[in-house]
Each structure stands twice: as C-alpha cells, then as structure tokens.
Amino acid sequence: MNDDDLVLQANESFYKAFSERDIAAMEALWARRAPVACIHPGWGALVTREAVMTSWQGILSSTNAPKVTCRGARAFVIGDVAFVICFEMVEGGYLIATNIFAREDGIWRMTHHQAGPTNDAPPEEKPAPAKPSKTIH
Amino acid sequence: MNDDDLVLQANESFYKAFSERDIAAMEALWARRAPVACIHPGWGALVTREAVMTSWQGILSSTNAPKVTCRGARAFVIGDVAFVICFEMVEGGYLIATNIFAREDGIWRMTHHQAGPTNDAPPEEKPAPAKPSKTIH
Numbered sequence: 001m002n003d004d005d006l007v008l009q010a011n012e013s014f015y016k017a018f019s020e021r022d023i024a025a026m027e028a029l030w031a032r033r034a035p036v037a038c039i040h041p042g043w044g045a046l047v048t049r050e051a052v053m054t055s056w057q058g059i060l061s062s063t064n065a066p067k068v069t070c071r072g073a074r075a076f077v078i079g080d081v082a083f084v085i086c087f088e089m090v091e092g093g094y095l096i097a098t099n100i101f102a103r104e105d106g107i108w109r110m111t112h113h114q115a116g117p118t119n120d121a122p123p124e125e126k127p128a129p130a131k132p133s134k135t136i137h
Numbered sequence: 138m139n140d141d142d143l144v145l146q147a148n149e150s151f152y153k154a155f156s157e158r159d160i161a162a163m164e165a166l167w168a169r170r171a172p173v174a175c176i177h178p179g180w181g182a183l184v185t186r187e188a189v190m191t192s193w194q195g196i197l198s199s200t201n202a203p204k205v206t207c208r209g210a211r212a213f214v215i216g217d218v219a220f221v222i223c224f225e226m227v228e229g230g231y232l233i234a235t236n237i238f239a240r241e242d243g244i245w246r247m248t249h250h251q252a253g254p255t256n257d258a259p260p261e262e263k264p265a266p267a268k269p270s271k272t273i274h
Contacts (some may be wrong), residue, residue, distance in 0.1 A: 034213075
C-alpha cells in the first residue's frame with residue numbers, strides 16, 4: 001500500500017474505534033511522541049495525550065455516544081505527516097473533519113482531530129445533476 | 138527564532154492578510170508544492186491551491202468580509218510540518234481553528250485551514266477564578 005492508502009487506513013481505524021466504542025483501539029492509534037490535540041465539535045482544544053484520552057474515555061463510555069461513520073475521506077501526505085479531510089455522518093447529518101497523522105516507527109498515528117458543522121455532503125449523497133433536455137428548444 | 142515562533146509568525150501573517158484584505162499577502166503565504174486545502178466555517182472542503190485562492194479572492198473582496206483577530210495561538214511542530222490551534226475573534230464571538238503549515242525552502246507556508254464554532258474562549262477572556270476565602274469556617 002502507498003502512504004495515501006496507509007493514512008486512509010489509519011483514519012478508518014479511528015472511526016472504527018469511535019463507532020465500536022473501543023477505548024483500547026482508540027488509545028493505540030494516537031501518537032506516542034508527536035504532540036496530541038483534539039477539538040471535538042463545539043468544544044475548545046484539548047492538548048496533551050492525557051487530556052485527549054480522558055475525553056475519549058468519557059465519550060466512548062457514554063450511553064449517548066453518537067454513531068459516527070466516515071465518508072469521502074481524502075488523504076494529503078507531506079513527508080512524515082499527513083492530513084485527512086472527511087465527512088462524519090452523525091445522526092443523519094454531516095460534520096466535516098480534519099485529522100492529522102504522523103509516522104512513528106513506520107506507523108501512521110493520529111496527532112490531531114477537529115470536527116465541525118458543514119453545509120456540504122459527500123458526493124454520493126448529492127442529487128445527480130438533471131439530465132440535459134433532448135429538446136432543442 | 139525557534140520553529141514554534143516561526144510557525145506562530147506565519148500564522149499571524151495569515152490573520153493579518155485576512156484582516157487587511159490583502160490578497161497578495163494571502164497568496165504568498167500558502168504552500169507552493171505541498172497540498173493546499175481549506176474548510177471555511179460551515180463550508181465543505183476546498184482542495185487545490187486554485188480553488189482555495191479563488192475562495193479568498195471572493196471573501197477578501199466582499200464588503201461583508203468579517204474582521205478576524207487571532208487569539209491564544211499554540212504551535213505544534215512535527216519535523217517539517219506544524220499545526221497551530223487558535224481562536225478567531227469574529228464579530229464579538231469566537232471560532233476555533235486548526236492551521237497546518239509545511240516548511241518549503243526554509244519558509245513555513247500554510248497548507249490547510251479549518252475553522253468552526255466553539256463554546257470555549259481564550260484564557261484572557263475567561264473570568265478569573267474566585268479568590269479562596271481566608272475564613273477557616
């Protein structure tokens with residue numbers, strides 16, 4: 001797999017851990033040495049691995065934890081750091097997210113996440129363009 | 138200056154170009170070779186330098202362009218890539234942003250920006266904690 005694929009795979013692991021409420025998987029996929037930060041929708045910034053993990057423990061253990069599915073992810077690799085832009089389908093609506101990854105010991109690990117509201121939707125959710133009319137006038 | 142300071146200086150240049158509606162400065166500070174993307178508040182993702190610059194031309198030339206001031210910026214450097222988390226003061230309220238920079242020819246240039254709503258505020262805007270009482274009982 002090339003780096004784009006590996007980064008998208010790491011991004012998918014994040015949403016899998018989120019949707020399965022798997023705190024061990026969530027802890028495994030965040031960076032050990034690179035800085036760790038997180039901006040949950042509407043929140044301020046959490047900085048330090050400890051603060052971010054505490055927030056995930058709270059979110060994933062809540063009975064109100066939302067179901068989140070990733071759509072339309074695109075990876076942008078810059079050497080040993082990459083960012084992914086993707087939609088998050090949450091309760092029938094969409095958020096849009098930036099996820100940053102750093103390569104540590106050959107593994108792409110998450111260093112930052114920000115999600116917020118969007119008026120846009122993934123390409124597959126948009127209505128197909130109207131068929132051009134075959135009438136000349 | 139160390140990398141943290143240089144990245145914060147590049148971040149400040151972004152908000153200066155924004156508030157002064159300086160499209161030439163805005164074009165100068167975005168990456169030439171690294172990927173360029175941008176998620177304006179509520180928008181979908183713009184991808185490619187051309188799409189992002191077209192959006193800035195529209196925003197900066199509008200008579201309704203909001204006044205934006207950066208507050209509480211913090212830089213996180215990972216080799217030749219860095220991200221900044223900061224508040225954006227806009228019309229008396231706050232947004233929170235992630236700005237990603239890449240070092241190109243020794244210069245930190247912007248590769249991605251996402252801003253969205255937050256319920257938080259910069260430290261200097263928060264009320265000071267109540268003084269502990271000196272009364273023992």
